[in-house]
Amino acid sequence: MRMRWNPIVKKDLQVTARSMRLSWGVFAYETVLTMAFLLALAVIQQESRSIYTTGNIYGYLIYLFPVLSIAQVCIVALIVPVITASSISGEKERQTFDIMLTTCMSPFSIVLGKVASAVLRILFFVMAGMPIMALAFVAGGLSWSYLFYFILTIILLSLLSGSIGILCSALCRRSITAVVLSYVFYFFIYILTFLPVILRALLTDGERMGESMLILLINPFIFFEEFFMQLMTGESLFGASGSNFTRGEVGFITYNLSQGKVWLFLSAACILTLSILFMLAAAWKVNPMHSSSGKKRKK
Amino acid sequence: MLYINDLIKNYGSFTAVNHLSLHIPEGDLFGFVGPNGAGKTTTIRIVCGLLRASGGTVRIGNTAAAVGSKEMKRLIGYVPDFFGVYDNLKVREYMDLYGSMYGMYSRDIAKLTDDLLELVNLSDKKEVYVDTLSRGMKQRLCVARALLHNPSLLILDEPSSGLDPRARVEMKELLKNLHSMGKTIVISSHILSELSEMCNSIGIMNQGRLLTAGRIEDVMKQIAGGNRMRIQIASGMETAQRILKEQAGVKIESVRENEILILSNCTDQAVNAFIGLMIQNQVILTGFYKEEGSLETLFMQLTGGGAQ
Numbered sequence: 001m002r003m004r005w006n007p008i009v010k011k012d013l014q015v016t017a018r019s020m021r022l023s024w025g026v027f028a029y030e031t032v033l034t035m036a037f038l039l040a041l042a043v044i045q046q047e048s049r050s051i052y053t054t055g056n057i058y059g060y061l062i063y064l065f066p067v068l069s070i071a072q073v074c075i076v077a078l079i080v081p082v083i084t085a086s087s088i089s090g091e092k093e094r095q096t097f098d099i100m101l102t103t104c105m106s107p108f109s110i111v112l113g114k115v116a117s118a119v120l121r122i123l124f125f126v127m128a129g130m131p132i133m134a135l136a137f138v139a140g141g142l143s144w145s146y147l148f149y150f151i152l153t154i155i156l157l158s159l160l161s162g163s164i165g166i167l168c169s170a171l172c173r174r175s176i177t178a179v180v181l182s183y184v185f186y187f188f189i190y191i192l193t194f195l196p197v198i199l200r201a202l203l204t205d206g207e208r209m210g211e212s213m214l215i216l217l218i219n220p221f222i223f224f225e226e227f228f229m230q231l232m233t234g235e236s237l238f239g240a241s242g243s244n245f246t247r248g249e250v251g252f253i254t255y256n257l258s259q260g261k262v263w264l265f266l267s268a269a270c271i272l273t274l275s276i277l278f279m280l281a282a283a284w285k286v287n288p289m290h291s292s293s294g295k296k297r298k299k
Numbered sequence: 300m301l302y303i304n305d306l307i308k309n310y311g312s313f314t315a316v317n318h319l320s321l322h323i324p325e326g327d328l329f330g331f332v333g334p335n336g337a338g339k340t341t342t343i344r345i346v347c348g349l350l351r352a353s354g355g356t357v358r359i360g361n362t363a364a365a366v367g368s369k370e371m372k373r374l375i376g377y378v379p380d381f382f383g384v385y386d387n388l389k390v391r392e393y394m395d396l397y398g399s400m401y402g403m404y405s406r407d408i409a410k411l412t413d414d415l416l417e418l419v420n421l422s423d424k425k426e427v428y429v430d431t432l433s434r435g436m437k438q439r440l441c442v443a444r445a446l447l448h449n450p451s452l453l454i455l456d457e458p459s460s461g462l463d464p465r466a467r468v469e470m471k472e473l474l475k476n477l478h479s480m481g482k483t484i485v486i487s488s489h490i491l492s493e494l495s496e497m498c499n500s501i502g503i504m505n506q507g508r509l510l511t512a513g514r515i516e517d518v519m520k521q522i523a524g525g526n527r528m529r530i531q532i533a534s535g536m537e538t539a540q541r542i543l544k545e546q547a548g549v550k551i552e553s554v555r556e557n558e559i560l561i562l563s564n565c566t567d568q569a570v571n572a573f574i575g576l577m578i579q580n581q582v583i584l585t586g587f588y589k590e591e592g593s594l595e596t597l598f599m600q601l602t603g604g605g606a607q
Contacts, residue, residue, distance in 0.1 A: 007399035011388065018387035095383035099444075102347050102377045103400035104369045288349050289367040 007105070008113030009120065012087075016121060029075060029125045033132050036071035040064050064136035066228050069150055072129060073157060073224060076122055080158045081182035083121060084165025086175035087114040088286060093175060101288060108283040111170070115162040115279060122158045126151065146231055153227055157220055160271050163278035164189070170282040193219045211251035217263070217270040226264050236263060300325040300483045301346070301452055306355035308341050308507075315341040317507035319355070323485060323500070325451075328478040330494035331487035332598060333504035339487040340380070342504075343456050346485075347377045359452055373401070376445030380457040382437040384430045390416070391425045394444060401448040408447070415443040419473060435466025439473060446477075453477065454485045459493060471497055491598055503601050510601045519597060527552070528570075530559045531586030539582045546573050557585070 016022050044060040088111075091097035100110060137147065164185045165178070172178040193215045200212040216222045226237045236258065250258070257263050284290050301323040308316040316338040323329045331339045344350040346357050348367030357366045364370035388396070391412060398408030416422045419439040424432065432440065438458060445453060458474070459467045467490075474497060478484055488494050494501060495515065502512035511518055532539050536557075543549050543561060548569065552560040563570065577584065 004399075007396055010399070011385070011392075011396045014392065015385055015387045091383075094385070095379065095381045096385065098344075098349055098379055099377065099383075099397070099441075100400065101349055102372060102375065103397060104372050104402055104448075105400045106369075287367075289351050 006109060006113040006116060008110060009117045012114070012117035013120060016117075022121075022124070025079075026125060026128050030128060030132070032075060033068060033071060033129045036068055037064065037132055037135065040067040061136075061139040062142065062232075064139060065133075065142055065146070066232065068129075068133055068136050069228070070224075072126065072133075072154065075125070076154060076158050077161055077186070077220070080118055080122060080161035081165040081168070081186070082179055083118045084114060084162045085169045085172075085178035085182045087118070087166060088169035088282070089172050089175040089178045090169075092173060097286075101286070106283075107287040108280065110286065111166050111279050111283045114169075115159065115166050118162040118165070119155060119158045122154065123151075126154055149227070149231065153224065156268060156271055156275075157224070159275045160189075160220060160278075161186075163275040163282070167278045167282040167285070170285040189218060190221050207249060209250045209254070211254050213250060213254050214257075217257075217267045218274050219267075220271060223264070223267040223271060226267065230261060230264055236260065300327070300360055301485065302356075302358040303342070303346070304356045304358075306342065306345065306357065307353045308338070308345060308350065309353040314507050316345070316352075319504075319507070319509045321502060321509060321512055323483065325360075325483050326478075326481050327500050328474065328484045328498045329486070330498035330501040331485060331504065332489075332491060332494060332501055333487075335489075336506075337504040338507040339504055340456055341507075343377075343454055343485070343487060347375055347454060348372060373448060374451045376448070376450035376453045378438070378441045378445050378453070378455040378458055380460055382434070382441050384437065386428075386430050388429050389425070390421065390427055390429055390432070390440060393429050393440070394447060397444050398447050403448065411447055412443075415446055416440075418446075418476070419443045420469070433466070435462050435469060438462060438466070438470060442470075442473060442477075452483050452485065456487050457489065458486060459488060459490055467493065503598060505601065511597075526563060527590040528561050528563055529586070529588040529590065530561065530584065531588075532557055532559065533583040533585045535577070535580065535582035538580045539577050542573055542576050542580065542582075549573070 040063065044063065048060055088097065091100060101107070105113075133147065133150075136142070137144065161182075165182045168178040168181040168185060169175070172181055196212045196215055197209070200209050222237070229235055229237050257266060301321070303319055303321040306316050306319040307314070319338070319342060331342070333339050341350065345352045345366065348371060352366070359371060359374045362370055362374065385393070391409075394412040394415070395405055395408050398411070399405070403411075412425070413422070416425060419442055421436060421440055421443065424436065424440075429437070429440065442453075442455070442458070455474075458470055462470060471493060474484060474486065478497075478499075486494065486498070498515060500512070500514045501518055503510045503518075530539065530543075536554075536559075539559060540551065540554065543551055543559065546563075546565065546569070548563060548565045550562045552562050554560075565573075574584070574587065
């Protein structure tokens with residue numbers, strides 16, 4: 001049996017590869033990454049000359065890795081919604097989406113193809129940035145396996161960003177509206193998930209947090225923070241050995257999840273589940289047989 | 300081939316398609332006619348699985364598959380009224396993309412692409428970017444794309460809209476060609492003269508209702524008052540008028556100096572009889588012309604206008 005590409009992935013990659021946007025995109029990505037690298041290096045050099053340090057720069061070069069990784073994650077988080085939020089709405093604007101829906105591709109295959117092509121395009125950028133990342137590894141003395149974990153994290157985060165973008169694209173008729181809506185979703189997931197925790201902490205002076213922190217399992221910011229803590233120090237955000245919390249401060253579930261690497265893996269699973277749910281919602285929305293068709297099509 | 304039974308589509312309180320029932324036999328070239336907002340495109344979109352019906356059923360051939368299912372989609376080739384394109388995609392790649400979407404393998408698609416591009420007269424454009432083609436070429440390419448998976452039913456939503464006269468003729472020839480190959484084709488259009496030349500059956504829609512449908516010659520018989528006839532008379536005008544008034548199914552439309560214009564839904568035998576009667580009664584006829592009813596006349600009568 002021959003393996004088949006999702007036709008949408010193939011088409012999207014083909015069209016993107018011929019466009020100048022890809023070349024400019026890689027150029028911009030590399031430029032930002034280089035700037036981040038040089039800036040981090042300058043800061044490290046400055047720090048190593050400080051009277052409070054030994055003057056040995058090599059001990060600080062390990063920090064190049066998180067700086068470059070955070071720079072890459074920020075770029076990915078910003079550009080993936082732009083790529084995916086215009087994917088379905090762009091097809092609608094070009095009036096090619098109807099033809100796509102009359103073919104044998106299921107709405108979920110269409111959505112999956114769009115997200116997969118966005119993730120693959122991001123991987124182009126990440127791979128193009130590898131030589132710069134490699135400098136951080138050589139100078140910082142980190143294991144190459146970290147790079148593998150980092151790429152997995154990037155894939156997970158671009159999957160989440162891509163699924164948010166595709167859902168917004170399915171919800172909106174215009175690409176620009178879809179991009180704006182994606183960032184509203186971002187605000188909810190990245191920022192507003194802190195709200196229950198902050199409110200609970202304010203109301204109880206941080207003494208009885210209950211299970212309010214569980215919502216942070218879907219927060220990519222906390223996931224990434226935990227990932228780096230585990231990677232760089234082997235410790236968790238929630239404590240060096242076991243939980244930082246006492247049994248009374250947090251609920252039973254939170255207390256047990258904040259032990260070891262449990263939070264990290266569970267958070268990854270939650271983000272992956274959320275991404276799949278967003279994609280299913282997008283597929284449901286674009287399926288003409290399911291979605292509400294109360295509005296007349298504009299000719 | 301296509302069976303539509305009691306189809307309803309509501310947008311809130313507005314009914315776009317109102318209890319539409321229609322049967323299009325296999326091998327027919329069916330023309331869907333109606334003014335803007337009549338419900339033609341809505342009906343087509345429901346059949347193609349692009350819109351959910353509020354009620355009724357659609358069936359193609361003997362399949363019991365639901366609208367929008369893969370089985371149903373394999374039976375339909377759809378050509379929309381507007382051809383959207385992807386930048387940076389060649390004609391060959393465009394065909395490959397849609398062939399893959401029907402689960403076909405690239406090698407099979409490549410073979411079929413050659414044949415289909417020849418059929419639509421685009422063989423020399425295989426390596427050309429789709430966005431550089433003229434509108435007429437794009438429309439023909441869209442027909443080739445719709446035929447790629449060998450559908451039983453080809454549905455075209457206003458295929459001639461926005462085309463120049465030459466492209467329209469080419470499109471018409473292409474559709475006639477496909478019809479002669481035995482394809483069942485449904486076309487919605489505003490250009491009635493074109494439809495009357497091409498189609499062997501039509502359906503006229505207005506305000507969501509199917510006013511009439513059937514073979515074109517049967518539908519034409521429904522023109523109110525029947526066919527128009529022009530009788531030129533040299534002498535015996537009063538006798539001729541008296542005889543015509545006595546005939547059932549004949550209505551005098553106008554009387555001029557030497558000419559009477561009538562609307563008749565009589566059979567040919569009845570027409571022969573009253574002409575003979577006029578001659579027996581010393582009426583001297585100098586001319587007798589039977590005007591064929593046109594699709595335009597019928598359309599105007601049924602809908603009160605709205606098409607070209």
